[in-house]
Amino acid sequence: MSRSVYRRDRGWRLRWAILVAGDVLAAGLAYLLAFALRTRIPFPFTQGYLPELRFAEVHHHWREMLFAQVAVLYFLGLYEPRALTTPRDRAGVLVAAAGLEVLFLIAVYFFRQDLNFPRSIFVLFAGLNASLLVVWRLGSHSLVGSYPRRRVLVVGTNAAAAEVV
Numbered sequence: 001m002s003r004s005v006y007r008r009d010r011g012w013r014l015r016w017a018i019l020v021a022g023d024v025l026a027a028g029l030a031y032l033l034a035f036a037l038r039t040r041i042p043f044p045f046t047q048g049y050l051p052e053l054r055f056a057e058v059h060h061h062w063r064e065m066l067f068a069q070v071a072v073l074y075f076l077g078l079y080e081p082r083a084l085t086t087p088r089d090r091a092g093v094l095v096a097a098a099g100l101e102v103l104f105l106i107a108v109y110f111f112r113q114d115l116n117f118p119r120s121i122f123v124l125f126a127g128l129n130a131s132l133l134v135v136w137r138l139g140s141h142s143l144v145g146s147y148p149r150r151r152v153l154v155v156g157t158n159a160a161a162a163e164v165v
Contacts, residue, residue, distance in 0.1 A: 015143055019084070020070060022140060026132040027069040027101070028062075034124035046120050058117045061108050068104045069129075072097045078137075084144045087137040094137060098130035 038050040083090050109117050
């Protein structure tokens with residue numbers, strides 16, 4: 001087939017890059033907000049506040065976290081054109097993606113023997129990341145625009161061709 005069949009409208013790659021950058025920013029912001037909330041608000045089933053110095057004491061796996069954000073969203077099909085044009089239909093999948101990313105991060109911290117990391121951060125990160133992703137995807141709906149239409153030429157006059165039209 002010719003390349004024009006697979007051609008998307010102009011600027012699609014730029015909009016896709018902005019969308020990926022927003023997803024990565026949502027993960028980083030959710031991670032920092034999780035630490036900030038944990039140091040200022042006592043949560044149930046925890047022993048008071050998390051000391052503010054704790055952020056500097058633990059090792060942060062930024063690359064793994066940002067890679068996991070993009071990889072999980074990609075493998076769940078959230079970068080497909082249909083998923084981008086109807087973000088409300090995929091809100092549940094976005095929440096599941098945030099949960100899967102947290103499971104991946106827990107595995108990274110476990111296998112890297114970073115057992116001193118506060119586990120309550122993972123719960124807060126999952127909730128904040130899911131909410132930021134849903135808000136970002138709903139807000140960026142106008143950025144993505146509509147899916148490029150496909151044009152089809154139907155040749156024939158029999159009943160099967162008339163049924164397609």
